[in-house]
């Protein structure tokens with residue numbers, strides 16, 4: 123079978139993938155992002171392309187429909203709303219996971235044909251502060267660096283970035299460079315000690331939002347120690363003195379770091395020419411996100427450490443096409459192709475090129491304001507594409523209510539059931555990864571092709587095609603007559619050529635004669651081009667701008683909630699949640715809490731904690747760890763109402779935004795925490811998807827079906843009946859074992875001679891070999907043997923999965939370490955762990971460190 127060359131649909135590293143229609147997935151050795159590597163999520167792509175749960179035909183009000191009916195309804199309702207209430211009464215909410223071609227047409231329809239700029243995207247939650255910071259400093263939204271810079275640097279500073287889990291292949295490239303050249307230093311700045319910190323020579327456990335104070339302190343230090351490059355700044359940078367003066371007023375105590383830590387970091391940064399500062403959501407998702415970005419850029423500009431190999435600021439983009447979206451102008455405050463809504467000449471040029479009846483003349487609503495406008499009844503029709511705002515926006519329950527207030531909601535998705543789909547009148551089935559064609563741009567400005575290698579399922583259509591069809595039905599046939607994504611890409615490149623007289627960074631001329639079908643991964647403006655090498659920036663006078671920023675006043679609530687990502691899940695889990703391998707890494711929503719706080723709150727390991735803010739409440743499993751400071755809670759963003767009863771973390775987060783970028787502060791907000799008084803805890807493994815209604819409930823896929831972690835405050839006297847209801851097999855044979863002394867009950871449901879479900883209930887968190895129990899589902903093991911909690915062969919429990927590729931559990935690894943495997947390589951030899959994608963290597967290292975500690979003391 124012939125291999126298709128495509129690009130991973132997850133993170134912004136943009137790894138090349140070789141695929142086969144049978145689902146085989148390999149890293150593309152020729153792709154310059156990954157040179158053959160893949161992380162655990164990329165390697166498991168084959169497990170996520172089945173059709174289970176897919177949306178395969180349009181639906182209207184929950185009933186199956188057809189394209190003509192659905193699209194006529196969409197076009198008609200949008201047109202009617204625009205006619206009656208004006209263009210700003212409708213909105214699109216799009217996504218950095220759309221392909222460039224999809225994004226281009228959505229933006230064109232809204233800004234040029236509907237005449238509003240009410241198209242914003244989940245990039246507002248993701249990259250908006252970087253965009254705003256770049257524009258303030260450079261005059262354009264330019265990411266000047268490349269991945270090679272990270273390998274060539276002598277110092278890599280990772281600020282608010284858990285690269286090991288979120289950009290694993292980039293992390294592996296740095297790790298490999300460091301191994302080859304041990305002089306390469308790594309500093310990690312994060313309130314938590316993460317898997318990324320394990321690579322760092324120095325981890326600075328910064329106070330949440332202490333980054334402005336830190337980088338201001340660094341700038342003041344650079345000034346004091348004569349490290350400002352006056353020749354460079356006088357020729358190329360404005361605002362130097364003001365920025366330094368402002369930096370000198372920052373109070374370094376706001377960083378929460380010791381004088382020694384600060385001195386070490388300042389000396390290292392100041393004393394190293396080749397420094398790359400990488401930053402991500404710990405910087406962007408803050409009420410001072412843009413100031414954080416500029417505080418970092420200031421230090422690079424002041425020292426001239428930008429535009430040269432191995433140095434510069436580097437914003438690691440999250441989504442596969444976060445960059446492409448920015449290029450086509452997908453945000454509410456941009457036009458198209460890095461042109462500006464505010465500039466009348468730009469507007470005229472774009473309108474002429476599109477031959478459009480109108481063009482938006484002012485910025486549209488940014489994400490949080492957009493959903494506020496929904497709540498206020500100002501939005502009459504909303505179209506959500508490739509994102510799940512009812513989960514991913516702050517105050518997610520408020521957002522869900524706001525969506526309900528919109529009279530007409532359309533969602534294009536690949537899945538039939540998401541928290542947002544559940545709130546929509548019209549669902550439009552989109553082609554997913556592997557089925558669709560187009561381009562994406564990765565963090566280093568490299569445009570790669572996504573190519574289809576699977577047939578279109580059901581009636582699903584490509585996003586660009588659906589949008590164009592609606593545009594045609596709205597009367598804009600001429601302008602949306604595309605036959606393929608190639609036509610759209612060509613138009614996008616042509617718009618760039620038609621506007622090339624406006625000075626800006628975007629330059630797509632290298633693609634002018636490109637063979638779209640055979641397009642190889644190519645950076646704009648051209649491979650290896652170095653932005654700012656000549657000291658020329660994009661402000662009117664050609665100079666860069668240092669921005670005077672002041673550190674915010676920090677409050678210190680008893681508990682502050684930080685949120686972010688797990689290694690093996692992608693956002694709201696609609697795809698990664700299908701893979702039992704990936705689910706096994708961390709199978710339920712948790713809150714990481716410091717041991718001192720756990721003692722204070724009387725939280726035993728494995729208990730459930732109730733975390734609450736003025737916006738809402740969540741119940742989360744306690745993960746007691748000293749990786750964060752006392753008072754610091756961390757919870758993952760992934761769990762939804764589809765998979766948990768009360769585990770969606772954005773039920774708690776506040777819709778507080780950065781005033782410049784509009785990006786919400788998702789990393790820190792005051793909450794309260796208390797132990798949830800559970801009367802019972804349960805663990806269920808079963809074949810069919812359970813529908814738990816208990817207060818604490820989290821379901822996940824397993825290799826044999828499903829599992830559920832459960833807890834409730836109310837005692838039940840008939841557990842057999844409860845279990846049958848949960849699983850929905852009323853006619854199964856039931857075996858019950860009760861141990862009065864320990865208060866535990868174990869239930870087996872058997873149907874047709876095979877085990878349908880096993881349920882374990884206890885007054886404390888259930889201790890049972892979970893993987894072994896899961897392995898019994900669907901077998902003909904006698905129920906009483908099964909209820910012993912071990913599998914028939916009496917194997918011991920491998921424990922929580924660490925290596926997702928080879929399914930190696932924690933307990934297996936600890937045994938191997940005890941048996942003498944004291945290096946990552948030795949562990950790999952003994953168990954295979956870490957020898958495929960390598961995403962778990964940081965965790966293997968820390969397991970070895972933890973397990974080896976008592977021996978070191980001997």
Ligand SMILES: Nc1nc2c(c(=O)[nH]1)N[C@H]1C(S)=C(S)[C@@H](COP(=O)(O)OP(=O)(O)OC[C@H]3O[C@@H](n4cnc5c(=O)[nH]c(N)nc54)[C@H](O)[C@@H]3O)O[C@H]1N2
Nearest residue numbers: 282283284288330331402403404440441686687689692693
């Ligand atoms: N596995 C996985 N990978 C992903 C994704 C995914 O869902 N799963 N999503 C992708 C997307 S869209 C994105 S945007 C990226 C995000 O990638 P990252 O930004 O690396 O990921 P996060 O976990 O959101 O946050 C990074 C870190 O910021 C820290 N932090 C919190 N507050 C502060 C602070 O005030 N200062 C500093 N310096 N640090 C702070 C957090 O403790 C956290 O460890 O990941 C991409 N890659």
Ligand SMILES: Nc1nc2c(c(=O)[nH]1)N[C@H]1C(S)=C(S)[C@@H](COP(=O)(O)OP(=O)(O)OC[C@H]3O[C@@H](n4cnc5c(=O)[nH]c(N)nc54)[C@H](O)[C@@H]3O)O[C@H]1N2
Nearest residue numbers: 247248508509510514534535536552685693694696759788
């Ligand atoms: N608390 C907290 N909240 C956060 C964050 C955080 O760190 N903390 N991070 C924020 C960030 S950085 C981001 S990027 C967002 C991400 O949040 P979302 O964008 O809401 O999350 P996803 O699960 O990626 O949603 C993508 C949706 O598109 C669907 N889909 C997949 N492929 C296609 C396709 O080809 N076409 C169409 N039409 N649909 C498709 C998927 O099934 C899914 O429903 O979350 C933000 N929210």
Ligand code: SF4
Nearest residue numbers: 130132133137161164
């Ligand atoms: S690092 Fe992993 S998730 Fe990111 S693009 Fe590469 S394979 Fe995909």
Ligand SMILES: [Mo]
Nearest residue numbers: 247248440441
């Ligand atoms: Mo993101």
